Each structure stands twice: as structure tokens, then as C-alpha cells.
Amino acid sequence: MPLIALGLNHLTAPVSLREQVAFDMDAAGEALLALTREPGVEEAMILSTCNRTELYVSVAAGAEDIPRAWLNRHHHLTPGKLDEFLYRHDEHEAVRHMFRVATGLDSMVLGEPQILGQVKDAYQQAREAQALKAPLDRLMQHTFAVAKRVRTDTRIGAHTVSVAFTAVRLAEQVFADIKQACVLLIGAGDTIELAARHLAEKQVRRLIVANRTLESAQELAGRYGGYAISLAELPQHLAEADIVISSTAARQPIVTRAMVEQAMATRRRKPMFMVDIAVPRDIEEAVGELPDIYLYGIDDLHQVIDDNRRSRAAAAHDAEAIIDLQVDRYMAWRRALTLKNPAMDMRQHAEGYRDEVLGKARAMLARGKSPEEALAFLANTLTNKLLHHPSARLREAALSGDLDLLHAAGRLYGLDEEQAKRDA
Template identity: 75%
Template sequence: MALLALGLNHLTAPVDLRERIAFGPDEARAALSELVGQNGVHEAMILSTCNRTELYCSVADGAEPVPADWLHRHHQLTGGKLDEFLYRHDDAAAVRHMFRVATGLDSMVLGEPQILGQVKDAYQLAREAHTLKAPMERLLQHTFAVAKRVRTDTRIGANPVSVAYTAVRLAEQRFADLTGACVLLIGAGETIELAARHLADAKVRRLIVANRTIETAQNLAHRCGGYAIGLSDLGQHLAEADIVIASTASREPIVTKPMVEAAIRARRRKPMFMVDIAVPRDIAADVAKVEDVYLYTIDDLKQVIDENLRSREAAAREAEAIIELQVERYMAWRRALDLGNPVQDLRRHAETDRDDVLARAQALLARGKTPEEALAFLANTLTNKLLHAPSANLRAATLRGDTELIKAAARLFDPAAATDDKDV
């Protein structure tokens, strides 16, 4: 059995193509069942985000081309259309790729944490579609453990590397508690929207969105719990702001020195923190000379981001070392399956029985049975399945007088003889 990772991402394919072969959650459920129905495909998971679409499959030897062929057909593409954009990783390389994806080492923003949640969502969809068996189930659990260890043992996600998040973090450093701050956002583009989301997560006391098109400002303010104003009303509200973050496409400064001086007087010299992300500038350069105003520009943020990127790159090298060790550990477990290790065989059979009975118990819940009834069914049926073969073989051994098997079984099921080997 071969393990395969096949897909395309932000490095190999343009956005219009990524959009075309993306899978929504509902589509992915049906697609998973279709994919494992292909000849030679035994397990499958689909990971689909704005930056990547990837298929992770266990396939029979010789069936490696099947997932790529299926991907073309599913999206009604002519054969070979995706070939120049697709990458493929086999066995250990596929394991390594999954670990790197889940830890953010393969992301557009190095070390970003959102991808791990997206991998977990993809895993849950595959479980619901019943397209995972013991080998890939083990791989996914191993992946989550590796990602947790990388986050714990390295500083891969310690420092912000996006402009919006860096702006908010600088504001947090100036105001230890953002819950008491009023924030004025000037603009309503992507960077300002990201900043608004971070600020909403930080539960700022008040959020004001100012934009030339008031409807756009209202839409953003509604999503983030703020309120909207037009740019023409900026002077009336500037004094309310403890923090100002600006990013528009204006060719001339929107916030001038006289406006800020008037706002500071109205604030009775209470300091104001300002971040100008725009190029050309939205906040006039001479605002930096106003007493009690702390103005940061995109160049100031870039210095912070560059330093943080260097820190993440150093952490990424540590993460790669962790990943290499864990790839070998998973592949050793997988090789043991191929060698017919009796312990692994026992576990594999038990896990197969567990998955089957769990699916049937979940079906009972879906049909309206109570949780107590479903749990009782799961416990009784799983116990019977696990004990059926050993019990039948022991009865047969007793009838034919096979004392060696009976003694071996006694030793096998003796708790006092068990060893505490967590790697088995």
C-alpha cells in the first residue's frame, strides 16, 4: 500500500485555477466517497483552502495515477490540464509534506496557525465520510501531535509577520489593555479588514470605521461590532480615538497636522497612537512632530516584520528537525504493518472493528436513538467483536486438548505479565 499526497498551492498555481478546483465542505463530503470508490484507492482526505487543494490517499501499488485522473474528471478538466501545476509526494515524502503543512512551514505566511485548524476540519470531514482507516487515522493523530510539539518547543508562531497583525500588536504594546481603547480605522480594504478582525478578537471598547464609501464602511463595521462614518466626518471623531490605523488608496494625506493638533487639544493631551500602513501616506509626515502623538509608518512595521521573519526562519529550522524524526517514527510503524507484525495486526483488526462499530453507533444516534442506547450498543457489540475469534479458538483448543495454546493465552491475558511499553 502506497501513501500519496497530491495537490497544488499558492506556489504552483494561479488563484483562478485554485478557485476552480477548490472543494467546499458539502462538496468535499460527496467527493471523498467518490474518490475512495475509485479502483485502488483505500483511504482519502481532501484539504482545500484558499491557498491549496490537496488529496491525501492510501492506494494500492500501481494505482498512484488514479487520484490525479479522478481530480481532472471531477472538475471536468481535460486530461493532463493540471499536470504542470500539481506536485506529488510518495510515502515518507507524503508524511513529511503533511507535517510541514500542518505546522505552517508550507504556508504563504511562515508558521501561520490557521492551517492546523483547516487540517483538523479536513480530518473531521473524512471521518464523517468514513474514508479513513487505521494507517491514515494514525498519520493524522501523529500530525496533530507533531504540530503541537512544534508550537510548544519552537517559536514558529511567536511573532507577527502580517502588516495588519503587527499594527495591532504594536497598539497592544502601547495600550496594555485594548478593552479600554477606542480605535479608529481609516479605509475598508483587506488590510483594514484584517486589523478589524484582530481588534474585535481583542474586544476593544469602541471601533470606528471611516471610509469614502459609507456603505462599505457600514458593512465592515457591522461584521466587527463597530460603527461607520464617512471621511468627511473624520475631523469630528478623531479626538475620540486612542488608536488610529489608516490604509486607503488616497494620493494625498487624509489626516493632517492641524486635524491632529485639534484632536490632541480636545483630548487634553491624552496620547494618541497612530499607524499609517498606506503608500502614499494617509497621515501627513509632520504629524510625527505633534507632542503626545506616536506615529508609525509602513517602514517602521517592515522593520518589525523582518525581524520577526528572521526569528520564525530560525524556529522553522528547529521544526524541520522535529519533523524529520517524526517522519521516521511514523514510517517505522507503517513498515511494521507491511511486515505482518502480530501486535500491529492485532491493533489493526481492533481499530477496524472499532471504526465499524463506531459508525453504526453514530448511525443509531442519527436515527433518533438516545446516547445511552448508542453507548450500550457500542460497548456490547465492540466487546463481542473483539472477543469472538479468541473465544472460538480457545474453545476449539480445549476440545482438541491443545494445552500449549491454552497456557499461552493465560500468559497473554495476565495483567501482571504485561510490560509498560508505550511504543508498541
């Protein structure tokens, strides 16, 4: 049952394509059910973030191309449209990729911690959709353990720089004094909360939080001394914002060109700095064509992020070494699934002997034999049956000089340990 990781990310595809294949997490369960109903797909998990869309699937032999075809069909894309942008990893390379993603080694911001939470969410969604079986479920448990160890044993997370922090840092470079800025945050998820925390630390003049659910906006704004509005109120408040940072799960743009044109007329052409870190994009692409608007998308943050990437190179090297070891361990467990386990056969064989001899001992008691006589028969007969075949094979090994089998028997039964204790 081959394991495949198939997807595209910020390194292989532009944001315009990434937003076409992004999955709405509210509908992820239905997508997983559809994927697992494909012929040959045994189990599946979908990871969809602003920087990547990936399918992790176990398939039957010969069905390796099914997930690629399904991805095109699910998003109503022309067959083959994604081919030049997709990457595919098989078996141990798929495991390595999963570990690298969860530890932040494959992120735009090297070592960023938010991706692990997104991986856990994807895992939970797959479990709720009953799309996981033992191999992929075990991989995810192993993944979380690897991510924890990398965080503990390396400095990959030192001085954490998230995409949200990068957006705030870029705003600082544009505004001479960010403390005088009014900032509008659109959304109320983890990324926006991180941005709110960083902006509160910078002591910005005013913070406005807009969200589809007003209660969520009020809760977030209340924690950081901001003011909450609903998305419907955006046109009335957009002109107040010097800085706009947006990250929602909306499928269509929230901020349109017409909305921004009206706001800029009210601002008397006072510049506005906008960062759209959502996929699909929250801010209409045409907004960037307007004068005095400085619009940055998720892909525009690369330069700021690359500085951080160089500072973490040594820690990343240590993390890769941990991942290499853990890939081998997981693959050893996966290979064991395909091997016939003699321990199970041995137990069934022994239980068969036990039931047979126990039945005869009970029959002896029923015929009036004494308990001592029945117990002696049970012990002697069961011992002889259990040891007959191993003893015969060991005698043959001794006569033929098969030292490998003799030493293996010593390890199997713990005889070498007993001998070591006696010698000591």
C-alpha cells in the same frame, strides 16, 4: 496501499489557477465521495485554503495517477493543464509534507497557526464523509500531536504573524495615521476576525463588517465596536471605506469594478486601499486598473511576509528535526500493518489448546472425577502443550549454539529481567 499527497500552493501556482481548483467546503463531502469512488482510491482527505489545494489519498498499487486525473476532471479542466503546477509526494515524503503543512512550515507566513485549524476542519469533513480508514486517520492523529509538540518545544509561533496581521501591517504602511481610517471588512470567518482584532488594537476610526449572513456580521462587529451590514448593502457603504479587507468563501467576485467606480466618484477620487485575501478572489481583478485604487492580492503579501520568515528560521530548523523523528515513527507503524503479526497467531494457538484441554477437564468432572484431579490435569496438560514447541526449539538452539534465539527467548518471556532481579 501507497500514500500520496498531491496539490498546488502559493509557491507553485498563481492565484488565478489556485482559485480554479479551490473546493467549496460546503460541497467538500460530495467531492470526497466522488474521489473515493474512483477505482483504486481507498481513502481520501481534501485540504483547500486560500494558499493551497491538496489531496491526501491512499491508493491501490497501480492507481497512483488516478487522483491527478480526477482533480482535472472534477474542475472541468483540460487534461494536463495542472501538470506543471502540481507537486506529488509519496509515502514518507507525503507524511513529512502533511506534518510541515500542519505546523505552518509550508505556509506563506512561516509558523502561522490558522492552517492547523483548517487541517482539523478538513479531517472532520473527511470523517463525516466516511472517507477515512485506519492509515490516514492515524496519520491525522499523529499530525495533530506533532503540531502540538512543535508549538510547545520551539519558538515557531513566537510573535505570531498571520495573513490578516500582514494585511493590517501593510495598511499601516500606506496610511500615515491608520487611526483616522474607516475600514470595511468583508466576511466573518477566522481571517476577518483576526483582522478585526488587530484593527481594534490600532484604534481605527470606524469599523464596518459586511457578511452574507447579517447575524454573523453583527456578532463580529459587536465584539470589536463595529457596525454590521449585509452584502446587499455594500454599494451604499463602499464609498465610506478608506481600507477594504475581504476574505469570504464566495465563488464569484463580491466587489465589482462598476461598484468601485461609483464609490470612487462619491469619494471624489480619495484613494482607497484594498486587500483581497480570498481564493477565489472577492474583488474583481479589473478593480486594480482604476486610478487611486491600491489593490493587493494574497500573492502580493510575499514581501512583508518574507521579513517574518527570516526571523523564524532557527525555530523552523528545530521544528524540522522533530518532524523527521515523527515521520520515522509513523512510517514504522504503517509498515507494521503489512507484516504478519505472530502475536495474533500465538494467541489463537493458545486459545485452541485452552478450549481443547478445558473440554477434557469438564468431561472428567462429568464422569465423576474429583475437582482436584480435573484441575491438576488441566494445569499440567495445558502447560505441556503451550511449552512443547518452544522447549523443543530451545533445546535445539542450545545444542547448535544458536545464541541469538536463546537471547531472544529470554527477552520474549522476560527471563533476562527475572535473572537481573535475582542477581541484584
